[in-house]
Amino acid sequence: MPSDAAAKPAVSVLGLGMMGSALASAFLKAGHPVTVWNRTAAKTGPLVAQGARPAPTVADAVAASELLVLCLMVNDQVREVLEPVADGLAGRTVVNLTNGTPAQGRALAAWAEEHGARYLDGGIVAVPQMIAGPDAFVYYSGDRDAFEEYEETFRALGGARFAGTDAGLAALNDFALLIGMYGQNIGIWHAFALVRSAGIPAKEFAEPLRLWLEAMAHSIPVYAEALDSGDHLTDVSSLAVNEAALPNLLNTLTEQGITGEFFAPVEALIRRAVADGHGADGLSRLADVLTPRP
Ligand code: FVH
Numbered sequence: 001m002p003s004d005a006a007a008k009p010a011v012s013v014l015g016l017g018m019m020g021s022a023l024a025s026a027f028l029k030a031g032h033p034v035t036v037w038n039r040t041a042a043k044t045g046p047l048v049a050q051g052a053r054p055a056p057t058v059a060d061a062v063a064a065s066e067l068l069v070l071c072l073m074v075n076d077q078v079r080e081v082l083e084p085v086a087d088g089l090a091g092r093t094v095v096n097l098t099n100g101t102p103a104q105g106r107a108l109a110a111w112a113e114e115h116g117a118r119y120l121d122g123g124i125v126a127v128p129q130m131i132a133g134p135d136a137f138v139y140y141s142g143d144r145d146a147f148e149e150y151e152e153t154f155r156a157l158g159g160a161r162f163a164g165t166d167a168g169l170a171a172l173n174d175f176a177l178l179i180g181m182y183g184q185n186i187g188i189w190h191a192f193a194l195v196r197s198a199g200i201p202a203k204e205f206a207e208p209l210r211l212w213l214e215a216m217a218h219s220i221p222v223y224a225e226a227l228d229s230g231d232h233l234t235d236v237s238s239l240a241v242n243e244a245a246l247p248n249l250l251n252t253l254t255e256q257g258i259t260g261e262f263f264a265p266v267e268a269l270i271r272r273a274v275a276d277g278h279g280a281d282g283l284s285r286l287a288d289v290l291t292p293r294p
Contacts, residue, residue, distance in 0.1 A: 008030070008031050008032045008033070008153070009032060009065070009066070009067050009150065009153050010032065010033040010034070010035070010064065010065040010066070010067065011024075011027045011032050011033070011034050011035070011065050011067045011068075011069055011153065012034075012035040012036070012037065012055065012061040012062065012064050012065040012067070012068050012069070013027065013034060013035070013036050013037075013052075013069045013070075013071070014036075014037045014038070014058065014061055014068065014069070014070045014071070014072070014081060015037075015038060015070055015071040015072040015098070016036055016037075016038035016043040016044060016047065017038075017043075017071065017072075017073070018128045019071050019097070019124065019128050019131075020038070020071035020072075021043065021046065021047060021128070022128035022129070022131040022132075023069060023071055023097070023131060023157060024036050024047050024052055025047065025050060025131075026131050026132040026156050026157050027069075027153075027156050027157075028047070028050050028051050028052060029050075029132065029156070030132075030153075030156035032153065032156065033053070033065075034047070034051070034052040034053070035052065035053045035054075035055050035060070035061055035064035035065055036048070036052045036053070036054060036055065036061070037054075037055040037057070037058055037060070037061035039081075041054070041056070058081055058082070058084070058085050059084075059085045059088060062085050062088045062089065062092065063088060065092075066091065066092055066093060067092075067093050067095065067150060067153065068089075068092055068093065068094050068095065069095045069097060070082075070094065070095070070096045070097065070098055071097045071098055071124075072098045073098070073099075074098065074099065074100065075096070075098055075099075075100035075101075075104040075105075075108060077098070078096055078098050078100075078108060079108065079111070082094070082112075086115045087115070089112060089115040089116060089117040090115060090116030090117065091116060091117070092117045092118075093117065093118045093119075093120065093143070093146045093149075093150065094108075094112045094117050094118070094119050094120070095120045095122055095140070095146075095150075095154075096108060096119070096120070096121050096122060097122040097123075097124050097138065099123075099171075099174075100121075100171055101168075101171055102166075102167075102168025102169065102171045102172045103168060104171070105121035105141070105142075105167045105168045105170065105171050106166070106167050106168045108121065108167070109121065109142050109143075109167035118142075118143040118145070118146040119142045119143055119146075119167060120140045120141065120142040120143055120146055120147055120167075120170075121140070121141050121142050121167045121168070121170045121171060122138050122139060122140050122141075122170050123138065123139040123163075123170040123171050123173060123174025123175075124136075124138050124157075124174070125137050125138065125139065125174060125177055126138075126157075126158060130158070131157055131158060132156060132157060132158060133158065134158075135158075136157065136158025136159065137158045137159030137160070137161055138154065138157055138158060138159070138160055138161070138170075139161050139162075139163045139169070139170035139173045139174055140154065140160060140161065140162050140163065140170055141162070141163040141164050141165070141166060141167050141168065141169040141170035141171075142165065142166075142167035142170075143165070144162065144165055147160075147162045161173075184213065186262055188209065188213075190253065190258065190262065190263070191205070191209055192205065192209075193258050194252070194253060194256055194258060197256035197257060197258060198256065219236075222236075222284075223282075223283070223284040223287075226282060226284040226285075227284055227287055232278065232281035232282050232284050232285040232288075233280060233281060233282070234280075234281060234282030234283075236282060237282060237283065238279060238280050238281065238282065239270055239273050239274050239278055239279050239280075239281050239282070239283065239285060239286075240274055240279035240280065242270050242283065243267075243270050243271055243274045243279070246263070246266065246267040246270060247267065249263060249267075250263055250264060250267060269286055269289050269290070270286070272289055273285050273286060273288075273289045276289070
């Protein structure tokens with residue numbers, strides 16, 4: 001342990017699943033005194049071997065550190081776990097890195113503040129193996145003073161991004177990234193299903209797919225500029241040309257025995273945008289079709 005360990009804030013990590021264990025381990029490696037609690041106590045073992053102090057009860061974990069980091073499966077469990085020790089939360093900072101909706105984050109913030117605690121909701125943009133590495137980052141939202149006080153501590157996990165004082169914003173940003181990922185992944189699964197239907201090994205197709213998606217990722221800032229300016233006119237690929245091509249894409253899928261149930265709504269969205277007079281615009285216009293304004 002580094003010699004400045006005593007100077008670093010103590011952290012209690014509650015919830016030692018795959019992610020909670022990675023968080024606790026990263027805090028330990030950064031030299032923080034770490035106390036750990038988990039419903040199934042056996043999971044504290046590997047962290048105790050790394051230098052963590054086991055807390056037999058939630059109350060012990062809350063008493064041990066002013067900074068409490070929770071990483072459970074869902075937010076209902078956060079409330080279940082903290083409710084019995086609510087009186088001990090005054091003066092603590094609760095950082096909830098459990099997956100949940102923005103509304104749940106706001107409700108937990110209000111509840112924690114009622115009990116005299118500062119609250120930060122978090123969205124972890126990493127898998128456990130990425131924690132503390134260069135590509136990991138976490139969104140935080142809620143109490144700005146708490147974020148600023150512990151920002152350096154949070155950097156033990158990876159990048160620390162403050163999303164705003166509205167406690168719901170960390171979850172909202174996190175889900176926006178996850179939605180981008182799931183959308184891209186579902187395209188990838190269709191692509192593999194299609195080549196496999198023609199007997200092409202997935203391995204052979206992986207490289208062209210990777211190259212194409214990497215090239216297309218360059219569109220992200222172009223889309224952002226169009227969305228922020230409201231000018232979606234394109235010299236790349238119009239909605240009209242996509243409207244004409246999409247039936248062929250759908251027919252190719254179904255002719256190869258692959259369901260078109262994911263792409264049919266995509267075709268419908270494009271058709272609606274063209275019918276609304278946006279045929280000359282680029283694909284970024286679809287964000288407006290998804291969120292119709294009054
Ligand atoms: N793993 C990942 O890649 C993602 C990356 C992004 C963030 N997510 C979120 O992190 C939360 C925890 O995920 P996890 O991967 O650590 O999940 P598990 O390994 O299944 O651990 C779950 C922990 O929750 C505890 N737990 C479950 N139910 C209760 C309860 N009723 N009371 C108290 N604790 C509970 C469980 O305890 P135990 O089963 O070991 O006793 C684990 O500690 C999650 O929100 C992800 O969406 C991870």
